[in-house]
Amino acid sequence: xxxxxxxxxxxxxxxxxxxxxxxxxxxxxxxxxxxxxxxxxxxxxxxxxxxxxxxxxxxxxxxxxxxxxxxxxxxxxxxxxxxxxxxxxxxxxxxxxxxxxxxxxxxxxxxxxxxxxxxxxxxxxxxxxxxxxxxxxxxxxxxxxxxxxxxxxxxxxxxxxxxxxxxxxxxxxxxxxxxxxxxxxxxxxxxxxxxxxxxxxxxxxxxxxxxxxxxxxxxxxxxxxxxxxxxxxxxxxxxxxxxxxxxxxxxxxxxxxxxxxxxxxxxxxxxxxxxxxxxxxxxxxxxxxxxxxxxxxxxxxxxxxxxxxxxxxxxxxxxxxxxxxxxxxxxxxxxxxxxxxxxxxxxxxxxxxxxxxxxxxxxxxxxxxxxxxxxxxxxxxxxxxx
Ligand SMILES: *[C@@H]1O[C@H](CO)[C@@H](O)[C@H](O)[C@H]1NC(C)=O
Ligand SMILES: *[C@@H]1O[C@H](CO)[C@@H](O)[C@H](O)[C@H]1NC(C)=O
Numbered sequence: 001x002x003x004x005x006x007x008x009x010x011x012x013x014x015x016x017x018x019x020x021x022x023x024x025x026x027x028x029x030x031x032x033x034x035x036x037x038x039x040x041x042x043x044x045x046x047x048x049x050x051x052x053x054x055x056x057x058x059x060x061x062x063x064x065x066x067x068x069x070x071x072x073x074x075x076x077x078x079x080x081x082x083x084x085x086x087x088x089x090x091x092x093x094x095x096x097x098x099x100x101x102x103x104x105x106x107x108x109x110x111x112x113x114x115x116x117x118x119x120x121x122x123x124x125x126x127x128x129x130x131x132x133x134x135x136x137x138x139x140x141x142x143x144x145x146x147x148x149x150x151x152x153x154x155x156x157x158x159x160x161x162x163x164x165x166x167x168x169x170x171x172x173x174x175x176x177x178x179x180x181x182x183x184x185x186x187x188x189x190x191x192x193x194x195x196x197x198x199x200x201x202x203x204x205x206x207x208x209x210x211x212x213x214x215x216x217x218x219x220x221x222x223x224x225x226x227x228x229x230x231x232x233x234x235x236x237x238x239x240x241x242x243x244x245x246x247x248x249x250x251x252x253x254x255x256x257x258x259x260x261x262x263x264x265x266x267x268x269x270x271x272x273x274x275x276x277x278x279x280x281x282x283x284x285x286x287x288x289x290x291x292x293x294x295x296x297x298x299x300x301x302x303x304x305x306x307x308x309x310x311x312x313x314x315x316x317x318x319x320x321x322x323x324x325x326x327x328x329x330x331x332x333x334x335x336x337x338x339x340x341x342x343x344x345x346x347x348x349x350x351x352x353x354x355x356x357x358x359x360x361x362x363x364x365x366x367x368x369x370x371x372x373x374x375x376x377x378x379x380x381x382x383x384x385x386x
Contacts, residue, residue, distance in 0.1 A: 041088055043074035043090065049120075050124050051069060051093075054118045059114045062111065091128045096134055112137065122148055125148075130152060135160055139160070139163060140163070142167060144168075144169075146173075152176055155179050162181070163187065165189075166191050169191075170194055175199060181204070182206040183206065183208075184208050186208040188210065199223055203224060203227050205228070212235065214236060214238070221245065222245060223247055225248060227248065231255045232255075238263060248271065252274070268293070269293075285308035286310065294318060298320070299320065302324045306330060314337040317342060320344050320347070323346070324346065326348040333354065333355060334357075334358055336359050339359040350373045350374050353375060357378075358383060364381075368382050
């Protein structure tokens with residue numbers, strides 16, 4: 001009997017052993033899965049440490065936004081911090097001092113922060129957005145290690161008191177599409193490596209103390225649609241390479257010390273619709289292509305040394321929201337074709353050496369004398385009759 005039974009017992013024991021193994025295996029699997037999930041689904045300690053170092057270098061007294069930066073999981077409810085939902089790595093820091101955020105509205109205070117941007121931010125190697133904007137008094141320099149953040153697509157530090165130079169190897173930020181450092185006190189020159197930012201679409205360095213010339217190969221920025229460089233100390237002339245920028249819609253070099261003349265082909269650029277060169281030291285004639293270009297909507301050439309006559313090339317498709325040629329050395333008559341323009345929102349021809357009768361026509365009906373004042377011998381409505 002025992003003998004006969006033994007295989008079945010053995011079998012039974014075997015089966016039991018197998019069951020045991022299977023359950024401990026599934027327990028292990030569960031444990032492993034649980035471990036994987038729990039490490040993935042909370043912010044990695046190194047990301048958290050980098051954020052805490054960033055927080056420690058700043059003081060924000062008005063709203064206490066950094067009070068939310070506490071607890072273990074920096075991906076959960078830390079104001080302005082976002083993580084990738086699968087890897088749970090920190091991808092975005094989005095802190096705006098002038099935000100429409102209800103917390104700002106309800107307190108009737110605007111953003112204010114002191115301190116500086118800690119270089120430990122560079123440990124967030126999956127960061128794709130870094131916005132620390134409009135906090136007014138954040139000072140110090142842009143950490144030079146920022147150029148190692150290879151995933152960075154948006155860098156916006158506008159509206160602070162950031163000093164020092166733009167990191168020389170900024171060109172390493174190969175994924176960047178928006179670079180906004182406007183309204184700071186940045187010095188030095190535009191680093192030559194900037195032309196390597198092949199995907200850059202929006203560049204704003206306005207209102208800093210940046211000197212030197214635009215890199216001669218600036219036009220390598222083929223994706224650039226807005227180049228806003230006003231209110232700096234830029235010198236030199238507009239590089240010819242700019243003419244190759246097929247997507248350039250908005251070029252603002254106003255209030256610098258740019259010299260030279262306007263390249264005639266600038267007026268042939270396909271999508272250029274805003275050109276602000278006012279407040280520079282430019283000379284030469286106004287190219288007719290620029291005034292003929294029916295896509296041009298805002299053209300400010302005020303306060304330069306432009307001379308010669310205003311080309312008589314306007315037409316029924318001319319549509320200018322702003323055409324400001326004031327404070328130059330323009331001579332001759334106001335072109336008659338201007339009266340055929342479809343729209344002339346703000347026209348300023350004052351403070352030149354123009355002469356003759358002001359043309360009659362709908363674009364002139366709403367203009368007052370200030371548009372024509374301080375010329376040599378203009379007459380007719382809205383000035384005195386001829
Ligand atoms: C054109 O530029 C001048 C000089 O910078 C400025 O004073 C003026 O307001 C600008 N014109 C318009 C219409 O914005
Ligand atoms: C304007 O032209 C006059 C005479 O041609 C010249 O003396 C003056 O320097 C010019 N002004 C500017 C701002 O270029």
